[in-house]
Amino acid sequence: MKQLPIIERALTHGERVAVRTENGEHTYRELVxxxxxxxxxxxxxxxxxxxxxxxxxxxxxxxxxxxxxxIWRAGGIAVPLSLSAAxxxxxxxxxxxxxxxxxxxxxxAEKLQAICQTNGIRVLNVDDLPRASAQxxxxxxxxxxxxxxxxxxxxxxxxxxxxxxxxxxxxxxSLIQAWGWQSADRIPLFLPLHHIHGIINAMSxxxxxxxxxxxxxxxxxxxxxxxxxxxxxxxxxAVPTIYVKLIExxxxxSVDERTRIVTGFADMRLMISGSAALPASVxxxxxxxxxxxxxxxxxxxxxxxxxxxxYLGERRPGAVGLPLPGVEIRLQDESGxxxxxxxxxxxxxxxxxxxxxxxxxxxxATRESFVDGWFRTGDMAVIERGYYRIxxxxxxDIIKSGGYKLSALEIEASLMDHPAIDQCAVVGVPDExxxxxxxxxxxxxxxxxxxxxxxxxxxxxxxxxxxxxxKLLVVDELPRNAMGKITKPAVIKLFLRT
Ligand code: MLC
Ligand code: AMP
Numbered sequence: 447m448k449q450l451p452i453i454e455r456a457l458t459h460g461e462r463v464a465v466r467t468e469n470g471e472h473t474y475r476e477l478v479x480x481x482x483x484x485x486x487x488x489x490x491x492x493x494x495x496x497x498x499x500x501x502x503x504x505x506x507x508x509x510x511x512x513x514x515x516x517i518w519r520a521g522g523i524a525v526p527l528s529l530s531a532a533x534x535x536x537x538x539x540x541x542x543x544x545x546x547x548x549x550x551x552x553x554x555a556e557k558l559q560a561i562c563q564t565n566g567i568r569v570l571n572v573d574d575l576p577r578a579s580a581q582x583x584x585x586x587x588x589x590x591x592x593x594x595x596x597x598x599x600x601x602x603x604x605x606x607x608x609x610x611x612x613x614x615x616x617x618x619x620s621l622i623q624a625w626g627w628q629s630a631d632r633i634p635l636f637l638p639l640h641h642i643h644g645i646i647n648a649m650s651x652x653x654x655x656x657x658x659x660x661x662x663x664x665x666x667x668x669x670x671x672x673x674x675x676x677x678x679x680x681x682x683x684a685v686p687t688i689y690v691k692l693i694e695x696x697x698x699x700s701v702d703e704r705t706r707i708v709t710g711f712a713d714m715r716l717m718i719s720g721s722a723a724l725p726a727s728v729x730x731x732x733x734x735x736x737x738x739x740x741x742x743x744x745x746x747x748x749x750x751x752x753x754x755x756x757y758l759g760e761r762r763p764g765a766v767g768l769p770l771p772g773v774e775i776r777l778q779d780e781s782g783x784x785x786x787x788x789x790x791x792x793x794x795x796x797x798x799x800x801x802x803x804x805x806x807x808x809x810x811a812t813r814e815s816f817v818d819g820w821f822r823t824g825d826m827a828v829i830e831r832g833y834y835r836i837x838x839x840x841x842x843d844i845i846k847s848g849g850y851k852l853s854a855l856e857i858e859a860s861l862m863d864h865p866a867i868d869q870c871a872v873v874g875v876p877d878e879x880x881x882x883x884x885x886x887x888x889x890x891x892x893x894x895x896x897x898x899x900x901x902x903x904x905x906x907x908x909x910x911x912x913x914x915x916x917k918l919l920v921v922d923e924l925p926r927n928a929m930g931k932i933t934k935p936a937v938i939k940l941f942l943r944t
Contacts, residue, residue, distance in 0.1 A: 450518055450586055451615060452654060453478060458785035459642060462629070465508050466660045472508040474656070477515065479578075480508065484516020486579035487570060488547065494521035497591050501525040501540055501567075502549040503558060506639050507571045511653065513549045513923040518592055518611070520583050525594045525606075528640040529554075529664075530910050537561045538898040539596050543606055543806060545869070588612040594806050595642060598853035600824070600841050606806030607747045616799035617646050617750030618654050618768045625681075625716060625741070625757050630732040631657035633681045633925040636665040643721050644749045648683045657681075666696055673918035674710035682714055685721045685849030686728060690879045691739070716757065718826065720745060721849035722881045723836060726763035742766055744836060746823055747851075748815070749773075750800040753834050765833040773798045775834070776820065777827060791828045791837055791873050796822035844933040845874030847882050850912045854934070860909050861886060864901070867895035871937045872923050887924055887937050896920070919944060 449457070453757035456464070459474035466472075488495055500522040504510040510526075514574030525543045527536055531762040537798045539560065540548065547568040548857040555571055558741055562569045592614055594606040609617075621627070633652050637644035652659050660678065664670065665688060673679065684692075696704050711717065717736075720743045721731075729740050743754035744766040752775060769775045777792030779785045785792040797820045815822055824844070826837040854872040861870050869889040890896055898918040905914045925936035 447584075447585055448865060450515075450588075450611060452650070453481070453519065454551050455654060455656070456515075459629075463658050464653060464656075465511060467507040468712050469507075472648045473817065474653075476854050477508060477511050477653075480512030481515035481519055482581075483577070484513050484549065484570075484572070485519040485583050486581035487575055488516065488520040489581055490521060490585070491580075491581075495546075496521055496545070497596065498524050499523045499525050499543040499545045500549065500573075501527050501534075501543060501545040503527040503529065503554050503944065504549065504551050504572065504639075505554075505663050506644075506649075509551055510639055510661075511649070513572055516605060517549075519583050521586060521590070523591045523594055523608075525596075526640040528596075528637070528638060528910065530912070531866065532906075532908050532910060533557075533561065534908055535805040535910060537565070538603065538777060539606075540565060540567060542596075542603075543594055543725050550635050557565070558868065570822055584606050586611060587918075591803070593645075595640065595645070595747050596854055598611065598844070598851050600843050600853070600855070602853065602859050604853070605769070605808055605811060606797055607802050610805050612803060613750075613799060614646065614650070616772060617642075617652050618862060621647060621651050621751055621927065622655060623771045625651075625718070626753055627651050627655040627657065627681075630657035631655060631680045631715070632660065632678060633657065633683065634660050634662065634670060634679055636662040636670065637683070637849075638664075641721075641817060641850075642745065642750060643683070643685070646750060647718075647720070647745075652681075653936075667691060671695070671707050675706045677710050678747060679710075680715040681765070682711070682717045686719055686724045687722070687848040687880055689719060689724070689728050689732055693728065693735065694879075699720065700716060705804070708736050711738055714738065716741060718743060718750070722846045723832055724763075729763035729842050743770075744794075744825075746825075748802045749796045749823070752800070752823075753798050755833075762833055765835045766827075770800075773800055778817075778820075778827070781859065782817070786829070788829050788831075793840060794823045794825045794827050794834075794836075797821070801811065819918055842873065842938070845882050845884060847874065847877075847880045848912055850882075850910075852884065852913050857884060857886070857909065857913050857915070860905070860913075861888075861901075861915075863908075864898045864904060865895070866890050869924055869932075871932045871934060872915070873934050873938045874940045875938060883916040884913060885919065885941050886915040887919045887921055889922065889924060890920060893939075917941065 456474040500517040552573040596604040745751035755761040774797040843854040877883040
């Protein structure tokens with residue numbers, strides 16, 4: 447029987463170590479066997495789960511990979527959930543995806559028990575599965591849907607981005623070719639595994655290449671420094687915020703300590719930054735400290751990676767380079783005219799096998815996000831001396847903080863439930879560490895009072911930690927245009943003035 451290529455490849459890698467966690471190491475064979483068991487339990491005697499949405503809430507590691515592969519091998523669509531999501535956010539994703547089952551680990555089971563009970567969703571504990579399975583698995587066509595990733599955008603609620611097996615393969619193969627992935631590579635995995643950066647660029651590219659992953663529950667600077675000083679890795683992928691934090695920490699160390707760690711960074715084959723703009727000053731500082739020229743690339747949940755500085759060749763600070771293999775890029779101005787010449791700004795539009803197929807159950811949003819078969823990213827760029835440079839986004843309602851894409855509208859909708867808030871406008875304001883931080887301008891109900899600390903406390907059970915406002919401005923009136931609409935650029939200026 448023809449297997450999915452990632453399984454086919456894993457079978458040939460057999461006894462090689464695929465993933466290392468604090469509990470030990472796991473071979474490619476163990477991943478395949480574990481995925482067979484997950485698939486059999488999901489199939490439960492049927493032949494194919496027929497694109498049922500199977501959500502999972504698991505820490506990075508072998509159980510995560512076995513579950514993702516198991517869902518695919520049973521014919522399901524994998525829906526990874528965020529470990530830092532609030533209950534309401536988890537419930538939204540499960541309902542929107544119409545998930546029929548959720549796979550959890552023993553330690554996370556409690557978090558989902560009540561939600562799943564209310565919604566009639568089957569809960570499978572990955573730690574209580576049988577040890578073997580003899581079930582025949584279905585053959586999976588590459589054009590079937592494989593994954594839904596929830597991403598925030600210009601709508602209030604996150605949308606589910608659907609990719610097929612063929613699309614995921616195209617995304618992986620493009621990066622393997624561009625960045626020279628090899629079986630001798632070793633990568634730390636500390637980015638969240640409900641987003642494309644961690645799932646595709648780091649985890650799936652490594653597994654496709656028979657490389658080795660060291661998985662961590664989250665980003666812990668001390669642990670990473672220790673392992674880097676041990677020369678544990680050849681490839682490193684992070685968001686700009688992480689490089690800013692690493693620079694800060696390295697600069698605070700004694701020369702001896704710093705030298706030990708920096709040698710580990712200097713000896714790596716490749717260090718990559720993405721998911722948000724890498725300030726040229728950070729690029730330069732990192733080079734000064736480690737001798738490594740960070741490779742900056744540009745991507746998006748809907749398209750995988752699209753533009754990258756070269757692996758061999760000039761890695762230019764402040765620029766994202768050239769289209770990746772198999773990816774077509776064009777810039778279009780506001781009147782819909784292509785402007786692919788030097789120095790003329792336009793919206794980045796993308797075409798190719800790497801592009802997603804649809805927003806889950808949102809036909810209109812899907813239609814509106816394409817023009818003549820090209821995906822409209824909403825990011826503006828310009829070509830300068832042959833390389834693309836990102837100028838920013840066309841919508842002020844999208845905030846990028848610590849590499850997370852946040853919808854100002856979604857945060858506003860949550861805040862409007864607060865009994866003291868009459869009106870609010872959420873905006874991203876520039877921040878050296880986080881890129882942008884969430885700020886909110888509030889108009890309070892008469893006689894009410896609210897400070898940042900109590901607002902943040904109130905937010906804790908309602909939204910993910912990175913969506914919680916870090917800056918607060920209480921005003922009598924929010925700036926509005928002639929139509930009565932709150933003007934966010936004016937709100938941002940208000941913040942920058944105070
Ligand atoms: C956390 N804190 C923040 C914050 N997030 N402060 C301001 N803005 C934010 N966004 C605060 C916490 O409240 C806490 O404060 C302190 O910072 C440390 O919190 P933490 O949770 O321990 O932070 P840390 O673990 O250091 O997280 C930083 C991070 C994380 C950069 C590791 O944000 C992260 O994993 N980001 C990556 C997201 C990602 O993968 N995006 C890719 C999307 S895909 P206190 O006061 O309690 O100390 C995509 C496409 C593409 O974009 O191109 O890749
Ligand atoms: P997400 O929706 O979480 O996948 O985030 C994708 C968005 O991140 C893009 O639309 C860009 O706005 C931003 N992004 C990713 N990489 C870069 C980069 N190198 N420079 C600037 N912005 C980036």
